[in-house]
Amino acid sequence: MPDSSPLTGGHRPIVTAAEMRALEAAAIAQGVSEFELMARAGHAAARAIIAYAAPADTLVLCGPGNNGGDGYVIALALAEAGWPVRVAALAPSGTDTARQAAEGWTGPVETLDKATAPASLLVDALFGIGLTRPLDGRLSAILARLGEGAGTRVAIDLPSGVATDDGACLSPPLACDLCISFGAAKPAHYLHPAAAHVGRLVIAPIGLAPAHSDLTVIGKPRFAALDADTHKYRRGHVLVVGGPAHATGAARLAALAAQRAGAGYVTLLSPSAALAANAAQLTGVVLAEADTPRDIAKALAEPRAGALVIGPALGPERHKVIAALEVGKPVVLDADVFTLFANDAAGLAKLIAGPAVLTPHDGEFVRLFGDLPGSKVERVCAAAARIGAVVLLKGPDTVIAAPDGRAAINAHASSALATAGSGDVLAGIIGALLARGLDPFEAACAGAWLHGDAGQRGGAGLIAEDLPGLLPAVLADLA
Ligand SMILES: NC(=O)C1=CN([C@@H]2O[C@H](COP(=O)(O)OP(=O)(O)OC[C@H]3O[C@@H](n4cnc5c(N)ncnc54)[C@H](OP(=O)(O)O)[C@@H]3O)[C@@H](O)[C@H]2O)[C@@H](O)CC1
Ligand SMILES: Nc1ncnc2c1ncn2[C@@H]1O[C@H](COP(=O)(O)OP(=O)(O)O)[C@@H](O)[C@H]1O
Ligand SMILES: [K+]
Incomplete structure (x- = not known):
């Protein structure tokens, strides 16, 4: 018989976009507002950025959905921490929650276009788990130009352009240095080709119920110590x-x-x-x-x-x-x-x-x-x-x-x-x-x-x- 059964450990859940939305819905059903979740996400992301990078002139790109909403919260939190922050929006916020976040940002909002000036630190809050199709070519080109002009590139939830569930790149994402995601990792954080654009991954808790998923990312294994009286055959x-x-x-x-x-x-x-x-x-x-x-x-x-x-x-x-x-x-x-x-x-x-x-x-x-x-x-x-x-x-x-x-x-x-x-x-x-x-x-x-x-x-x-x-x-x- 082999030695007492060794253990492995540390599997962490990976959730799909639908599973993430279900976790969010469960939290909302418990009485947490969607805006509260966004505020937690945005503040956690701002803390992660501050922990990662020295204060720098920062450009936050905000998309039309809740990923963009996170962006406005982040911009405000960084500005309150004394960082020089600009915001450029692709389009007006299209959800009530993102609009509420945008209203919290009292600074100017630039229109994201080919004239948008780069910054040392670029925050990509364009699209997250709601991306449904490739970015149009014009937007991709703007994103690439701003990415090249930045010293540090940060993705909020996911680099915009990657498909959450299968890790495909629907359009060329930024090669990010840091990606801050919420609640649990998504398949695209680990599956290639998307994973190559994620950089360092931080999963920020936002108070959702623990995720359970059949899909996990493997953590450091743990093994039981060998029995003191083991012998070579029992070791296997x-x-x-x-x-x-x-x-x-x-x-x-x-x-x-x-x-x-x-x-x-x-x-x-x-x-x-x-x-x-x-x-x-x-x-x-x-x-x-x-x-x-x-x-x-x-x-x-x-x-x-x-x-x-x-x-x-x-x-x-x-x-x-x-x-x-x-x-x-x-x-x-x-x-x-x-x-x-x-x-x-x-x-x-x-x-x-x-x-x-x-x-x-x-x-x-x-x-x-x-x-x-x-x-x-x-x-x-x-x-x-x-x-x-x-x-x-x-x-x-x-x-x-x-x-x-x-x-x-x-x-x-x-x-x-x-x-x-x-x-x-x-x-x-x-x-x-x-x-x-x-x-x-x-x-x-x-x-x-x-x-x-x-x-x-x-x-x-x-x-x-x-x-x-x-x-x-x-x-x-x-x-
Ligand atoms: N779930 C949670 O618990 C929490 C989620 N949070 C955050 O919310 C994010 C999800 O937000 P979301 O659902 O609003 O989707 P999002 O990624 O902003 O994109 C949707 C918008 O983009 C549009 N659109 C899509 N593709 C497009 C394209 N190629 N080109 C142009 N437009 C395109 C799409 O329009 P449509 O497809 O309807 O035309 C829609 O308007 C999530 O990633 C996280 O950051 C946190 O706040 C905390 C809690
Ligand atoms: N780019 C990569 N990053 C990480 N691991 C890799 C990469 N390319 C290959 N590997 C790993 O190296 C191993 C190669 O195995 P395989 O292709 O069977 O090689 P061989 O047949 O020559 O022994 C696999 O475990 C694979 O996961
Ligand atoms: K993003």
Whole structure:
């Protein structure tokens, strides 16, 4: 049995525009006015701006809706704090609440047009969750010009131009330094391409009921300490299926990552033709000969074997995948598995008999599941439901979904991870967490976070080989 079940923690809710409006409506039903919510939002945003930037000449761009209303509150709060503030409006306020906020601003209101002069600090309060279509070309050009002229760009709720729920850029948003949102994060804060325009994200509480959502952003995981009397098998025994003699590196990377992620025992199941290559490179990882699907199944069926990683540089070994799945123990399916089951998600689903995590990148995802419609979150949720297992779709905005509807985005990563072999390391980390007894969804979430943290520590010059060696520091800092 693995050590007492480790915990993961810190998932924070992400809400769609409709869920945000429902939270707002619930607060209003409790007796809070919409204007009170706007005042809280605007003041919280002004405080966040003051905390972020030194006082500077500021231009607040106000749109016609309540995002613009927030803008007027912010302008007043900054002016009261002594900041030199100008306001430029796209159009008169179109809601009662925004009008009330606009009336509170007693300074001049410029018309936002091509003559509007830039300022050092630009506040984009044009559109938030109410954006329904691209900004017109003229407005986009004005926004871009003012953005270029500013030293600091701040988005209120969302950079104007991004679609709240799927992270699309309907028109080019400002590349913001700071984004202040209210109550809970929205998908666009984490999903690309929108996420690249968000900068530092501050979620300001405005007194709404806690958001509950099936979609979360992954926080720092927490693990229970090892039992004092643990032994190597209780920490988890991971098997990694090796590839042919000319492609042995990927499985070794996964094996090393599994070791460093905390597995007490890692075995590389190598074809006999690749034994020498593997033996020359491995020390603590145990090497075992496994040529046939039966060999794989037998090794995994051993009572101590906790999880198996299969796919990295596996080669055309569909029967090994089938044999491994028949055992019903936890598996990580990666890389070549998606080629072996191209366009056959239904066939793969029938074979999955135990807990499983699939870790495709975009190309592999399409190879297995086809071109699914919807946002990245919707596509991964649909894939998880279809395959009956956890699916982790890699990328700068890794999305993980379970067949029961849970979904999460990992935003804790680094573009330094875009290096060959980095995905093999991720598969090994998740294998270790499965062998340690984590539920597959939590193993995938925590694995993505740990992998991302290692990537952040590695930074420029990182190669996949470095990642396992960074994990001890990652794990040490979790406490
Ligand atoms: N929910 C909450 O709890 C709280 C919400 N708060 C704040 O309210 C914001 C949501 O406000 P909102 O609903 O008024 O929408 P908003 O984003 O201002 O845009 C709507 C306006 O823009 C227009 N419009 C849309 N697209 C357009 C385009 N491309 N080009 C031109 N026009 C376009 C659209 O017109 P229409 O589409 O009807 O023609 C409408 O007039 C939210 O993001 C947050 O900042 C906070 O105050 C605190 C509590
Ligand atoms: N721009 C990026 N920002 C953050 N993480 C990234 C980025 N690009 C790739 N990654 C991560 O790096 C890993 C790459 O995996 P993969 O494409 O399978 O590589 P390989 O097959 O070479 O091992 C994934 O975990 C992915 O999420
Ligand atoms: K905005």
